[in-house]
Amino acid sequence: xxxxxxxxxxxxxxxxxxxxxxxxxxxxxxxxxxxxxxxxxxxxxxxxxxxxxxxxxxxxxxxxxxxxxxxxxxxxxxxxxxxxxxxxxxxxxxxxxxxxxxxxxxxxxxxxxxxxxxxxxxxxxxxxxxxxxxxxxxxxxxxxxxxxxxxxxxxxxxxxxxxxxxxxxxxxxxxxxxxxxxxxxxxxxxxxxxxxxxxxxxxxxxxxxxxxxx
Amino acid sequence: xxxxxxxxxxxxxxxxxxxxxxxxxxxxxxxxxxxxxxxxxxxxxxxxxxxxxxxxxxxxxxxxxxxxxxxxxxxxxxxxxxxxxxxxxxxxxxxxxxxxxxxxxxxxxxxxxxxxxxxxxxxxxxxxxxxxxxxxxxxxxxxxxxxxxxxxxxxxxxxxxxxxxxxxxxxxxxxxxxxxxxxxxxxxxxxxxxxxxxxxxxxxxxxxxxxxxx
DNA sequence: CTTCTTATGTTAACGCTGTCAACACTGTCA
DNA sequence: TGACAGTGTTGACAGCGTTAACATAAGAAG
Numbered sequence: 001x002x003x004x005x006x007x008x009x010x011x012x013x014x015x016x017x018x019x020x021x022x023x024x025x026x027x028x029x030x031x032x033x034x035x036x037x038x039x040x041x042x043x044x045x046x047x048x049x050x051x052x053x054x055x056x057x058x059x060x061x062x063x064x065x066x067x068x069x070x071x072x073x074x075x076x077x078x079x080x081x082x083x084x085x086x087x088x089x090x091x092x093x094x095x096x097x098x099x100x101x102x103x104x105x106x107x108x109x110x111x112x113x114x115x116x117x118x119x120x121x122x123x124x125x126x127x128x129x130x131x132x133x134x135x136x137x138x139x140x141x142x143x144x145x146x147x148x149x150x151x152x153x154x155x156x157x158x159x160x161x162x163x164x165x166x167x168x169x170x171x172x173x174x175x176x177x178x179x180x181x182x183x184x185x186x187x188x189x190x191x192x193x194x195x196x197x198x199x200x201x202x203x204x205x206x207x208x209x210x211x212x213x214x
Numbered sequence: 215x216x217x218x219x220x221x222x223x224x225x226x227x228x229x230x231x232x233x234x235x236x237x238x239x240x241x242x243x244x245x246x247x248x249x250x251x252x253x254x255x256x257x258x259x260x261x262x263x264x265x266x267x268x269x270x271x272x273x274x275x276x277x278x279x280x281x282x283x284x285x286x287x288x289x290x291x292x293x294x295x296x297x298x299x300x301x302x303x304x305x306x307x308x309x310x311x312x313x314x315x316x317x318x319x320x321x322x323x324x325x326x327x328x329x330x331x332x333x334x335x336x337x338x339x340x341x342x343x344x345x346x347x348x349x350x351x352x353x354x355x356x357x358x359x360x361x362x363x364x365x366x367x368x369x370x371x372x373x374x375x376x377x378x379x380x381x382x383x384x385x386x387x388x389x390x391x392x393x394x395x396x397x398x399x400x401x402x403x404x405x406x407x408x409x410x411x412x413x414x415x416x417x418x419x420x421x422x423x424x425x426x427x428x
Numbered sequence: 429c430t431t432c433t434t435a436t437g438t439t440a441a442c443g444c445t446g447t448c449a450a451c452a453c454t455g456t457c458a
Numbered sequence: 459t460g461a462c463a464g465t466g467t468t469g470a471c472a473g474c475g476t477t478a479a480c481a482t483a484a485g486a487a488g
Binding site for chain 1 (some may be wrong): 336358381384385387388389390391392393395396401402413416417419420421423424425427
Binding site (some may be wrong): 013014017048049050051052055056 | 464465466467468
């Protein structure tokens with residue numbers, strides 16, 4: 001266990017403090033969201049003095065940003081897994097399944113890890129640049145890139161008019177992102193998981209209909 | 215000017231401190247969002263000691279909640295205005311215009327007052343109970359209620375299958391809310407206003423298509 | 429008109445946070 | 459061996475939310 005050497009470390013130098021602080025930050029974010037990512041608490045958990053953090057992060061915001069990126073990468077991984085599990089078939093079917101995978105994975109992550117989800121997105125700068133390398137999943141593709149792949153296929157397979165293609169990513173993203181927020185912080189908070197999953201599919205239905213309607 | 219008697223008030227008692235603190239809180243939220251609503255700063259602006267606030271608000275969260283409610287009421291007012299300006303016509307046309315009014319007003323408020331918009335919604339408890347009296351517009355109808363009116367008319371006028379009606383509010387809300395966030399904090403931040411307005415209409419098109427598609 | 433009570437505002441203090449400055453330890457390269 | 463850069467520590471400061479005790483004003487009761 002390289003993380004959390006609570007009792008007391010052997011050497012004066014920690015060895016991998018940056019990584020340890022990031023891990024502690026993830027823990028804090030997991031149950032508590034972005035506001036819970038507190039620099040002093042992270043150093044406390046790692047067993048190091050507060051100011052040691054400043055050797056690895058410019059300030060608290062830098063730590064929070066790193067945690068946010070890591071959370072985004074987890075989200076990407078989740079979507080990636082669903083994306084890659086899609087069986088081959090007709091181009092239309094694959095495209096529809098890909099769109100569904102992105103939306104489903106997105107919402108599922110929000111439900112399973114609300115704290116990390118909030119941390120991933122409630123940091124303003126991170127909605128902005130959500131396709132950087134550090135924020136991608138194992139395949140190296142960011143959620144936005146996966147969404148782009150799916151939508152391009154919508155056009156290529158002829159089920160979406162090309163005129164509707166520009167900025168379609170953001171229409172789809174809006175719906176799923178907003179829905180995730182309603183689920184974890186909003187009026188749908190109390191919705192049982194099974195029902196939440198069902199309504200998620202309806203959200204995706206709506207998006208799909210909006211793209212493919214005549 | 216009843217607000218902000220900066221120099222020094224005449225009497226020991228302020229007179230309308232609760233209101234003044236709320237106004238100061240709104241100012242802070244307007245440029246800075248929820249995190250900028252700082253209790254001590256609000257009292258400073260009103261010209262009163264920090265602890266005076268505790269005679270009117272249980273804690274900082276109570277002040278923030280009040281500010282959040284006021285912001286939500288402003289949003290409701292904005293939507294209300296568009297809603298009431300809809301000319302009469304066929305039931306379908308009116309229903310479509312109503313849905314469009316809610317979405318358009320929602321996004322317009324987010325663009326015009328991003329700080330207040332964030333404050334209205336990034337306080338978890340306020341997405342939850344967004345149809346309370348204190349959060350409604352001048353007409354007394356909350357945004358959610360206006361949306362419900364529009365969607366009921368979608369079914370009544372026959373352009374939306376009744377089977378699709380349950381929880382349709384949340385599908386529409388998700389899209390518009392998520393889109394507003396992408397616009398003010400996300401990748402669409404730099405989008406010129408005219409273009410933002412145009413894409414907003416496409417978001418609403420998508421929602422409408424999802425509701426009325428065959 | 430005085431007195432008691434209640435509402436409201438103030439002062440003092442605590443622990444928490446992020447952060448700067450100065451100091452201490454340690455592994456590395458000359 | 460010694461300089462040096464990297465890393466962790468101590469001490470301190472201002473700002474925050476919050477509690478407890480005190481001060482002042484306004485109104486009700488006598």
